Amino acid sequence: MKFGKLEIFWLGLIGITLLNTFVGENFSSTVLVSVLIALTVMYKGLVVIDHFMELKGGHKNLRFLMRAYLILFPSLIVVSAFF
């Protein structure tokens, strides 16, 4: 298997998922933990949009909509940590 950009993103996404799970299992959901999880979820989403869906360099309006969605909902995780 040739090791290229797709493989790096794939392994990175798997690593982030395992980190999130470890944090979730071992720490209560404080504001700090919620921010960390929200940011990593955002990053995972943006990687999939840009490199798997190939919207980086693609249709800018579709990319904007997808990115806005993946920024909005993880942001609500942070907001929900305050109530």
Place this chain on the structure above:
Amino acid sequence: MRQIDKDDVNWIVRLDGKLMSITTQQKSLGIFPRSWSEDKAGRIPGNIPIWVGILSELTEFGIFFVAYFIAKYHYPEAFSEGPKYLHTSIGVTNTLVLLSSSYFMAKAMANIRVDNFKRCERYLWLAVACGATYLILKTYEFYWNDLENIHTNTSTFFTVYYYMTFNHFLHVGWAACAVVYVIFRLRSGAYSSKEHSGLEALAVYWHMIDLMWILIFPLLYVLR
């Protein structure tokens, strides 16, 4: 008077004995602003109809996410306790399986672009295998929940959990069937490096399903 662009076709027709010029649009559906055209905004992966579908699905899941946060606001204890009763290791495994399926789909697209049909098909089968693995694990998770006496009405958290996960389960199911369909289309010679928009449309739909799970997983399994 609208501007004429390069997608338009000029027809010279005879009406009432007079020669008239009629301009018609050839490619554009005419339902989006011109700023959305591929010429102005960039290439659309797949095709426009699949993006109408994807944006509809995103709206549907968006409503689920809003419902999740509203319910969490009103029942914080249920949402704090609920995830502790779930089979987290199945949730994690399913996340890794779906991420891998997205990777295999991206590899399939990379191979069709160089006319490597065999490798493209192999990666598509791997994506199907991931989809099937997800469905089997999820079915077992629902069965395990039942054994643990967890049902849709156990708490508000589990009502939201079943709404979200079962809906997502259905999406994975029919999209996996669609991948099998495109494999047979690929075998029949429907796709090549020059024309593979149908395969690409399915690929972006598959990635959308993966994206939804990326959001669902932390909400239901990680945050306490």
